[in-house]
Amino acid sequence: MSHHQPDPNKSVNLTINGIPVTVPEGTRILEAAKKANIHIPTLCEHPELCKRALCRICVVECDGRGKLIAACANDVWEGVSIVTNNSRILNIRKTIIELILANHPRDCTFCIRNTKCELQSLAKLYNIVNPLFQNDCADNPPSIESETIVRNMEKCVKCGRCVEACQEVQTIRAINTSHRSKEYEISTPYGQTLKDSSCVFCGQCASVCPVGAIYEHDQCAEVRACLNDSGRKTIAQVPPSFASALENALSLAAGTVTAGKINTAIKLLGFHKVYDMKIAAASASAEIIGEIKARQNAAAGGKLPVITGCAEGVGNFVKNFYPDLAAHLIAEKTARRIFASVTKNGYAKEMGIESSAVTSVSLVPCLAQKYSTEKNKTDFALTAAEFARMINLAGIIIETLHEEQFDAVNIKLPKQDISVKKETVCGFAQGRKVMEAIREGKCNADWVEILSCPDGKCN
Numbered sequence: 405m406s407h408h409q410p411d412p413n414k415s416v417n418l419t420i421n422g423i424p425v426t427v428p429e430g431t432r433i434l435e436a437a438k439k440a441n442i443h444i445p446t447l448c449e450h451p452e453l454c455k456r457a458l459c460r461i462c463v464v465e466c467d468g469r470g471k472l473i474a475a476c477a478n479d480v481w482e483g484v485s486i487v488t489n490n491s492r493i494l495n496i497r498k499t500i501i502e503l504i505l506a507n508h509p510r511d512c513t514f515c516i517r518n519t520k521c522e523l524q525s526l527a528k529l530y531n532i533v534n535p536l537f538q539n540d541c542a543d544n545p546p547s548i549e550s551e552t553i554v555r556n557m558e559k560c561v562k563c564g565r566c567v568e569a570c571q572e573v574q575t576i577r578a579i580n581t582s583h584r585s586k587e588y589e590i591s592t593p594y595g596q597t598l599k600d601s602s603c604v605f606c607g608q609c610a611s612v613c614p615v616g617a618i619y620e621h622d623q624c625a626e627v628r629a630c631l632n633d634s635g636r637k638t639i640a641q642v643p644p645s646f647a648s649a650l651e652n653a654l655s656l657a658a659g660t661v662t663a664g665k666i667n668t669a670i671k672l673l674g675f676h677k678v679y680d681m682k683i684a685a686a687s688a689s690a691e692i693i694g695e696i697k698a699r700q701n702a703a704a705g706g707k708l709p710v711i712t713g714c715a716e717g718v719g720n721f722v723k724n725f726y727p728d729l730a731a732h733l734i735a736e737k738t739a740r741r742i743f744a745s746v747t748k749n750g751y752a753k754e755m756g757i758e759s760s761a762v763t764s765v766s767l768v769p770c771l772a773q774k775y776s777t778e779k780n781k782t783d784f785a786l787t788a789a790e791f792a793r794m795i796n797l798a799g800i801i802i803e804t805l806h807e808e809q810f811d812a813v814n815i816k817l818p819k820q821d822i823s824v825k826k827e828t829v830c831g832f833a834q835g836r837k838v839m840e841a842i843r844e845g846k847c848n849a850d851w852v853e854i855l856s857c858p859d860g861k862c863n
């Protein structure tokens with residue numbers, strides 16, 4: 405194994421199950437195997453996170469010495485001969501899976517991750533039909549941590565992905581590990597709920613969890629109840645990024661789902677109106693720029709830059725970690741919330757009804773945007789996974805639908821003021837840097853926008 409800094413310009417020659425492979429120095433065994441078209445199963449590994457090597461599912465043998473090493477955490481070296489699939493290795497992997505299953509609920513058919521669970525796939529791959537060990541799993545109900553996130557630690561396989569996503573990628577530390585050996589568990593500081601913690605509800609923990617231990621709180625039933633209530637009008641708003649999120653949720657090829665088809669599906673579900681959230685960004689910008697202008701003109705000097713977010717959890721971030729800068733915050737002014745109130749009031753006026761008789765449902769591209777700090781909520785936000793479940797249940801095959809237009813929305817947009825300096829950062833690690841700059845007076849933007857997801861792709 406090489407301990408020096410790998411040089412990616414240098415090639416390394418090796419064999420995997422007898423197949424010769426040449427890869428750049430610093431390539432992990434897992435990647436080298438892919439190059440030889442050999443699949444090595446994994447569980448704790450995640451391509452966007454660091455190597456943790458906690459589960460040992462990916463063990464392989466090297467140089468016929470019988471020593472097992474983790475393919476996800478070790479780089480190849482010159483001349484090594486790797487074996488990934490002899491009966492000893494297969495038996496060891498099967499035993500590891502059996503041991504995890506012995507401590508895992510057997511309610512797959514009721515699990516939100518059913519058919520999309522990495523542990524279930526491994527059990528199927530290793531043909532575990534008669535589990536070897538007795539199941540000693542407690543039957544604790546899941547804990548609904550907020551309207552966005554549910555945790556069910558009985559299902560946790562202790563892969564550590566969520567801890568890394570929360571601590572290292574997002575730098576929030578709302579999730580940690582506690583105890584050792586048999587007692588080792590994934591928990592929160594002082595065992596508090598996420599609601600009471602420093603959580604910013606970015607949803608990154610749920611997006612990396614391989615099983616049904618952290619997931620979005622499904623609100624399809626509540627939305628369906630509104631649609632079935634004859635005394636209530638239900639309207640929807642759809643952002644441009646929703647089509648690709650829905651393709652992912654439905655495992656459809658890129659370009660299969662269009663805004664027009666989503667509109668048709670929404671109407672088939674019984675919604676009264678569907679609005680284009682493309683307008684929302686412009687209308688929210690106008691409102692935020694108005695706020696900036698007011699702060700610029702304020703004699704006592706309103707706090708600038710203003711800080712906004714793609715999601716309201718950005719407000720939690722500023723209040724928890726930078727309370728001294730809270731006066732900069734206008735986190736509730738998300739495009740989604742502003743637009744929901746504009747369309748709801750506009751539609752109520754058009755129909756001559758109270759706006760309290762209208763439910764607004766936002767379709768959102770990621771879990772972060774589902775979170776809202778609004779009090780007395782009557783509105784909902786559905787992720788692509790939830791919306792996919794709604795249309796599947798209604799028997800709607802979205803790719804076969806015709807295309808319908810959005811309903812018109814009556815908003816007069818003021819001319820954009822381009823003299824405002826805006827800085828956008830992705831994820832909370834970047835968010836911290838910009839907050840430090842504001843604190844030190846080194847940020848010269850008028851408007852700082854923090855996007856919750858580290859890759860910022862959903863915006």
Ligand code: SF4
Pocket residue numbers: 553569570571574576577578579598602603604605606607608609610
């Ligand atoms: S939602 Fe984000 S901040 Fe909250 S626990 Fe998960 S990763 Fe951490």
Ligand code: SF4
Pocket residue numbers: 559560561562563564565566567590609612613614615617618
């Ligand atoms: S909650 Fe999910 S991501 Fe976190 S350690 Fe458990 S199985 Fe892994």
Ligand code: FES
Pocket residue numbers: 445446447448449456457458459460461462463474475476477
């Ligand atoms: S996938 Fe390699 S140790 Fe878990």
